[in-house]
Amino acid sequence: MATHHHAEPQGADLAVAAQATLERSGEQWTAMRAQIFRALAGFDKPASAYDIAEAVSKAEGRRVAANSVYRILDLFVGANLARRVESSNAYIANAHPDCLHDCIFLVCDSCGQTTHLDDDRITKGVRSAAEAAGFSPVRPVIEVRGKCAHCG
Structure with missing residues (x-):
């Protein structure tokens, strides 16, 4: 990653x-x-x-x-x-307010716990796909809904 x-x-x-x-x-x-x-x-x-x-x-x-x-x-x-x-x-x-970047949230549908991930490879891919479609992304929002390890 x-x-x-x-x-x-x-x-x-x-x-x-x-x-x-x-x-x-x-x-x-x-x-x-x-x-x-x-x-x-x-x-x-x-x-x-x-x-x-x-x-x-x-x-x-x-x-x-x-x-x-x-x-x-x-x-x-x-x-x-x-x-x-x-x-x-x-x-x-934001646990690091001096760092501006895209992030990914993993949101547990059972308990509501939300984990923040930094994965520049994925967010760069999202930005590239948007740009290839003629769109100028400002700040992608990526959320993955599911169950956390504790609830899963």
Whole structure:
């Protein structure tokens, strides 16, 4: 498999990397954005905007609207801080926000666990096929639905 490797910060280090990436893109790292990123990174599988709004509401002691969370998640996806799992309409924190590349998600239909793979050979093939069809790919989304090793 043609993979590439990079550091994958966790916890506070991931938040620092996310903040630096967002600020390099010209955006501010506000307290609300920090709370939403912290909540997103705290989930062990993809989370919906409603899941994140509930987690932030509990942490803040006040109601946070899901539409506000959606706006920030859209910003995070655009800045490479989060990835959207299209088939689940859910999000995961990008474990390496400073590395822009295509990725593949393996989504378990039983437990919802989602595994992120980097395989440049496959994503390059998808890009090449799109270009051969006269299409200019921006960011391919590849999701494979099935059962994880634990549920299989």
